[in-house]
Amino acid sequence: MPSSFKGAHGKIVYTLEAKLNRSMRAPSKTKTKFTFLSRTAQDTPPLMKPQFGMKEKKLKVFTSGKVSMNIKTERMGYLQGEGLKVTAEIDNSSSRNIVPKFSLYQKQIFFAKGGRKVHTTNVLKETGDPVFASTRQTVTKVLSIPNVVSTTILNCTVVNVEYRLKIYLDIPFAKDPEIKLPVVILPANPAFGKMVPTWPPS
Template sequence: MSLTVKSISVIYNPINQNNTFTSGDFISGQVILDVAKDTKMQSLSVKIKGKAEVCWSERHGKTTVVYSDKEKYYSVETFFVREENTHGNDHETLKDPSGQPYSSVVAAGRHVYPFTFQLPLQHFPPTFKGSVGKIVYTLETKLSRSMRISSKAKAEFHYVPSPVVSNPELMAPQYGTKDKQMKLFTSGSVSMNINTEKMGYCLGEGLKVLAEVQNNSSRAIKPKYCLYEKHSFFARGKRKLHTHDLFKEEGEPIEQNSRKTVTKVLPIPPSLTISILNCRILKVEYRLRVYLDVPYASDPEIKFPIVILPLQSLSAASSATNSDFQIRNYPAGGNAYPNPPSMPPSAPPLNAVGQSGQFAAPGHYRPPLSQFPAPGYPGPPLSQFPAPGYPGPPGQFAPSNYVGLPAQFGPSVSHQSDSAPPPYLEYQLYPQLPEHPEKS
């Protein structure tokens, strides 16, 4: 940071106690610029973007190979100040409260530039950070001056997709059967029939397991339960896998030559990352392993895929308009309009540089577009979304300040080698789970 620019930062206002955002939410904040003297700006912008990336290295003999890949979900930038000859016309330029362009020259002191974005209603993967990969959503600001190094700052925000509307596969029961003939130090046989009520569970919900065990062996056996997570990372046709046991529990012993039905409810920790199945380069999956602890013999086991879903009530996003992406710049006090959106107003700043006059007040819309569905329509079921690149279900009314996601910022698709599983449909949030090779 130069002596002229004392500091620059971007902050946002939380909208709930968990400090999370979901599809359709408004995220408002301020770019705060503190300068030591009169300063001429070439441009000042704020950008919102989301992306996933993976990177790891492997040794092959004497050679180190780096595997990396990225997937961009969106990147939209808007300017408070810009010179027309340095940027194209594909970016929004905000105006001051009087409807005039922001001044490119600011006096010494602290200046606050408020802004508001509305997140698209598409289902993007949630915020995640793993060993060799991550999914991040950020707000970034950049100040450019002639013949000077640009000053930048960013802030990450936590994104969680909205709950799945309905998916019969997630609500269907799961069944598994296993028989095993004992050898060597244990004679006889054991068998078990295991079923769960469903595949999809919300954070904090109880996972109910019903086990019917027939012990025809010469020893007492114990049913045991293990929930573990699988993190898979993909790049250049390679897959890197990390597994981790979350918890283990065991039931009461079942004596030899007896039959018993056991019901076990396993609590799903509320701190888990929800399942990530709609990202091309990384996956977060969960498995329930039910097995019988047989002394002096290998343990028969059954595995079930478990999908961890978002909580049912994350925010007031359901009341948002079905737009693809919106940018608004409201006045700092939040009282200029009679019907502001459902979000916390910005705190009154010092030397606030105000609201864009080119954007209409909340509730002001263009005429309805007949090909779009009625207002409030939640969009088609996830399984009906077409191939990646589809921009998501638009609403009937397009706000006058509508800024659509450029096509190049949609989920990308790339060809993968046969060693990597095929990509999921980006908008089918929880599709059929493929079976990957397990690691003990």
């Protein structure tokens, strides 16, 4: 079963209902909501494998040369509240200073009647130190995943919750080259029935 979730166009809600039948009296019943956390995604082997990405761009307008970046993360899966370490090897063989930028965003996908709706929200953004013209530099950035961010949901037929790490180079007067890597966010405490807040906060 998928984890509990409340999103822009839909939600996944679990309830527990108890009913008491008594002779010669009207039955009585009560109902309560509870938050469910799924362990399904944690058993996927690729979650522990390093992620890589590479991008190169030639610059022609208002500047000259080329820039390239090699990106590495330690793995795909992370717990709520954990630090996501990104290592970027940047070669700035151009005449402009460039700035590496990092963002983690959430993608909610809702399926109904053969169509779908997508809602994207930024979770966090970070900026690295400038890489000056005609230099090569290794930049390391640790992104702190919020404790209250929703977990990844991939095992539901009507709602998916996915995450992407985007790394891009901010280049003046040029289209920014970017790399996107998948990120799976797991519950910090995977116990079933544990009450956890949802993200974004209501």
